[in-house]
Amino acid sequence: MTIETLLEEYQDHLRDSFNKYTRKAFQMLPELDKPHILDIGCGSGIPTIELAMMSNGQIIGLDIQQSLLDKLERKIEESGLSDRVRTVKCSMFEIDFPDESFDIIWAEGSINAIGFENGLKTWRRFLKPDAFLVVHDDNKDIINKRRQIPECGYNLHGYFSLPRDAWWIDYFSPLEKKIKELRMKYSDDPEALKILEEKQNENEIFKADPENLGSVFYIMQKV
Numbered sequence: 196m197t198i199e200t201l202l203e204e205y206q207d208h209l210r211d212s213f214n215k216y217t218r219k220a221f222q223m224l225p226e227l228d229k230p231h232i233l234d235i236g237c238g239s240g241i242p243t244i245e246l247a248m249m250s251n252g253q254i255i256g257l258d259i260q261q262s263l264l265d266k267l268e269r270k271i272e273e274s275g276l277s278d279r280v281r282t283v284k285c286s287m288f289e290i291d292f293p294d295e296s297f298d299i300i301w302a303e304g305s306i307n308a309i310g311f312e313n314g315l316k317t318w319r320r321f322l323k324p325d326a327f328l329v330v331h332d333d334n335k336d337i338i339n340k341r342r343q344i345p346e347c348g349y350n351l352h353g354y355f356s357l358p359r360d361a362w363w364i365d366y367f368s369p370l371e372k373k374i375k376e377l378r379m380k381y382s383d384d385p386e387a388l389k390i391l392e393e394k395q396n397e398n399e400i401f402k403a404d405p406e407n408l409g410s411v412f413y414i415m416q417k418v
């Protein structure tokens with residue numbers, strides 16, 4: 196296994212512990228029978244699979260990176276979910292489903308690529324009347340974003356912040372420990388050490404802005 200794969204798998208493993216928040220957000224929705232769900236920026240599909248487990252719906256995981264969708268494809272097969280979950284490689288800027296296709300659009304950690312307001316406006320037409328948009332976002336500019344929700348044609352149905360230290364305790368701190376461990380293990384492998392240093396630098400940049408260490412869920416209903 197390459198060092199990149201090892202790191203990716205460990206990050207996926209850490210990301211798994213955030214599924215409790217995905218479940219909490221899902222439980223804030225009314226019960227929907229066989230909902231059609233679009234997971235935008237699904238990555239390797241950690242929330243996508245969770246959504247399939249919690250619902251009896253049809254789920255599409257959409258992402259721009261084929262390598263991540265390949266991982267999701269493997270998880271779909273391993274979990275026996277091929278009849279209900281599929282992937283689509285597409286940019287979130289170029290989504291091409293018929294209007295009013297979905298009961299729920301889900302987007303965790305991805306709306307920043309298109310911008311909060313732009314995402315809300317662009318994706319609205321794909322929702323059926325009264326359908327839901329659930330966004331897990333950084334905790335920047337919350338007042339402005341909450342103002343944009345009604346302006347973009349939604350009601351704020353629910354909202355919660357993750358506990359203050361969740362990202363640090365459950366993600367960045369163990370990731371840093373793992374990087375340290377791997378640096379020792381690969382101390383005579385300059386290529387591996389370079390990759391580990393890059394990953395650590397990414398973490399440092401992230402940690403430098405404390406606002407990056409918080410995130411919130413917005414549960415919105417189309418009006």
Ligand SMILES: C[S@@+](CC[C@H](N)C(=O)[O-])C[C@H]1O[C@@H](n2cnc3c(N)ncnc32)[C@H](O)[C@@H]1O
Nearest residue numbers: 236237238241258259260286287303304305308
């Ligand atoms: C932080 S990851 C979140 C992945 C997943 N939703 C999760 O919570 O684990 C952001 C994802 O957005 C995807 N993404 C970024 N820009 C995109 C775009 N223009 N269209 C579709 N997906 C995009 C990335 O490929 C990545 O998988």
